[in-house]
Amino acid sequence: MWASTHNETLKKKMSAVVSALSACQVKMGTGYLSAFPSELFDRFEAIKPVWAPYYTIHKILAGLLDQYTLADNSQALKMVKWMVDYFYNRVRNVITNYSVERHYLSLNEETGGMNDVLYKLFSITADPKHLVLAHLFDKPCFLGLLAVQADDISGFHANTHIPVVVGAQMRYEITGDPLYKDIGAFFMDVVNSSHSYATGGTSVGEFWSDPKRLASTLQTENEESCTTYNMLKVSRHLFRWTKEMAYADYYERALTNGVLGIQRGTEPGVMIYMLPQYPGSSKAKSNHGWGTLYDSFWCCYGTGIESFSKLGDSIYFEEREAPGLYIIQYISSSLDWKSGQILLHQKVDPIVSSDPYLRVTLTFSPKKGTSQASTLHLRIPIWTNSEGATATINSQSLPLPAPGSFLSVNRKWSSSNKLTLQIPISLRTEAIKDDRHEYASIQAILYGPYLLAGHTSGDWNLKSGSGNSLSDSITPIPASYNGQLVSFSQESGNSTFVLANSNYSISMEKLPESGTDASLQATFRLLFKDSSSSKLSSFKDVIGKSVMLEPFDLPGMLLVQQGKDRGFAVTKSADDDGSSIFRVVSGLDGKDGTVSLESGIQNGCYVYSGVDYNSGQSMKLSCKSGTSLDTSFNQGASFVMNEGLSQYHPISFVAKGDKRNFLLAPLYSLRDESYTIYFHIQP
Incomplete structure (x- = not known):
């Protein structure tokens, strides 16, 4: 740092x-x-x-x-x-x-990376004792398997042995012995082909399971964060030596999903040790979320803190043979490139689901006296496609290579140069690494490099769409939808309660913390019966409108009335009987800023809480007497309407399921909400 x-x-x-x-x-x-x-x-x-x-x-x-x-x-x-x-x-x-x-x-x-640190020390001191001791921590019983290319890492403790491989790579760096270069490459291939999840992480219960049998391993104890941290080191070495795109793509995947994914929200220092993968997982339920005495202190807080302190250490790679620079990660940053004699500024536009492009702009500040030309090599990721991809320098188009290649641009850079890159981002599915036929339908969904998680406590059945087209079954959520999200609250005693969808019925629950399932369930999207009313400048504009309420985490479903003095349900599609329609009126309690939700089919009937209630008490549709001025009723039918407790992430989608739809967002954006990252995708 x-x-x-x-x-x-x-x-x-x-x-x-x-x-x-x-x-x-x-x-x-x-x-x-x-x-x-x-x-x-x-x-x-x-x-x-x-x-x-x-x-x-x-x-x-x-x-x-x-x-x-x-x-x-x-x-x-x-x-x-x-x-x-x-x-x-x-x-x-x-x-x-x-x-x-x-x-x-x-x-x-x-033993951690004892061989790694000792080889590094020898490169500084040239003390033979340091080299001997490094050799003695190389663990030949494991490296020997890799040396003869035996795919036999199942049953080994993952984070004991990945650092040993990193040390073997350092042995190649220090001694030049090509065997140890080959060991690193073979090991990376084995892990990626047979033992890694869609996040780029590996291990279950800290160990490697049977190869290509990962569908049986989805649980709380998946993907120890330390293993991802160390696999990044393995891939970083391999890219430096080979310049092969596969290693750069892996680094992006593991960094974006495996490292950023161990955050619990955006508060600094809140991380987890294991990244659960089973349907209905939650970072809050990770067995090592706050950790055991040993593993979590060193592995989660040591590795986690270090990982987040060096997010920029593998964006740029310098070419030694000639003034050249490889840009393998698109992250807004600046680089003082000394051998190239320029300051390089990289700006990446925010990624959103409704505009499927990655846009990068590079500008330059040459140092005084710069006279040499240099080459920039820009990564064209394997996950993109050529249709709609463009690259320009000062508005002049550049020919783009195929995905999985580098765009190389050589010139003497000046402050007037502006290099722009636009590459498409699309949705794709990726099958879990399991070669058994019965698990072929278990797949993760990615948007470019971002692994998408569905908000769900365990459901995982998706539809693939006609002709297996994702565009038919997964659609982006416009940013404007955030302006339609609301929550309804009431005060009772010393507590604040909110209207919430709980198990497909509506009840009043205590005001939840953000980043929780309860926060999602207390957020609704206003759908207007009159489409011309959808653009509102303030909540006051809602008064007098007829609306429907869509639960935030159940897109496509609606809150419906079940009759006078009965509760409410949440259904996938409403009948044409108007049971899903409510009129938003000024609060019956007469207070400024409150609203009441009147039935669209039964005048004088309102969403009613009962006022004196415990958390979890069901709501009902209750009708007001035409003659009485019931203060208690007016209070129970009046709510403060605020912005939604939850908001759509800029990268958000709706995915069609057979019984319900799913709200998808990047795994790294979740805090304590329940999620699923592997879905059973059916034709």
Whole structure:
């Protein structure tokens, strides 16, 4: 984060942490540094139960080494070397007193990326001890399987072994041994072809399941966030070496859905450890949402915080052979490209469902004295298509390559240059990785790189549309619909209650928090009987209008009356008897800002709460006596009408189902709402 921002507050904080840790290390006097005693390593080396002490040591070493390599903190490098001397001696003693087999047996406990950080350290120090110790953490029993290209990772603990592969990739970087380059490529192919979900994440209950059998694994404990974090490292290395589009596409998918997806809303620091995948999942119900003592502290909060601090580290890749720059992620950002001698500014227009294009604009600020030409390579993602795609520079059209290729533009860039790229975004389905015939209909829905989740507590049956066309069964929600969303509330005692759709019936519920199922259920879309009334400047314009109420999370359904002194229902289609029509009138209680909902077919009958109620009490259609001035009735039939408690995300769709329709939005946008990301899509 500091390397991206050079924020002085961050600089002071990180320097203070290094100094405090150094004081601890000096006080202990052996080079050892951890929050737990060294006796845990005695148990580790004796093959006794102990939770992953090297995992934590790796985090400390990696953080300190980053302080040196990114922030030039020489004190941090001294601390790392002293720590590594300590552990070099420990490992040497195990091998000398027992055997190297004893050491390798101990590595069946999670050790994080010890080999990775040690290879990085060797690249700095050239100390042979650091290279030897790195080799000793390479775990040959796992890397050997990959070396002979045996697709046999099922049953392995995912986040124990992905960092080992990242370390093997660093071994290739440091030593040039091509075997370790091939190991990384084969591993990536195995995970992507057989063990990854539509999010780009992997693992179930922290382990790899049987290959291409993922339909049986959808549950709460899917997709450990640490595995996604580490798979991004694997793909990043592979793209750097090969420039292959598949790795850039994977990075975008996993970053957009697997990393951003572990947010619970937009509040900072609220993340989950597992990303559930079963129908009716919720981030709030993730078993590790707030975590266990071990995994969630390091894996969720360590990995989660780090992931969100470096969202910009793989947007641009520099070509070493010649002044060239690969732009593989379309994220609004600026780059001080030193070898290209320009400041590059990337602006990405907000993506919406009703305008299916990604639009990118690049502008340039050359540095004084710039005389060289350079090449920009712009990624044309595999998920787009050529129809409607355009690229221009200063309004001059450029020939576009096919999706899955790079658009390369070479010139001496000037401040007058403006390069624009417009590429179509379309809906597509992607079958779950399961080769059994009975699961062929289980598919995820994506809009460009965005994985869409349906608001549902478990329903998952969708229709594919005529000719299996998604355009027939999934339609975008216009942004203007947000202006039609309302919620109805009443005060009772010291509490606020809202009109809500609960299990297809209408009741009064306590005012919910945003980002919850209850918030969705307390939001309705106003549909006007007279289409000319749909554009309103204020809620006062609704008074006197005849409307229908569509539950926010049940598009296409309507609130309907079931008769005098009876409750209300929610049905997929209303009859032509007017039972779905209500007239919005000024509140019967006579207060400014309240409204009452009068039946469109029974004059003098209103939506009535009963006033003194408990949460969950059903609503009914109640009729007012023509002669009495019943204050209690007037109060129970009057509501404050406000903007909807929930709003449509800019990327929102309606998908047709056999019994109900589904509101779709990007998985990353959800907080605690129930969702489904895999649907049973029927012809």
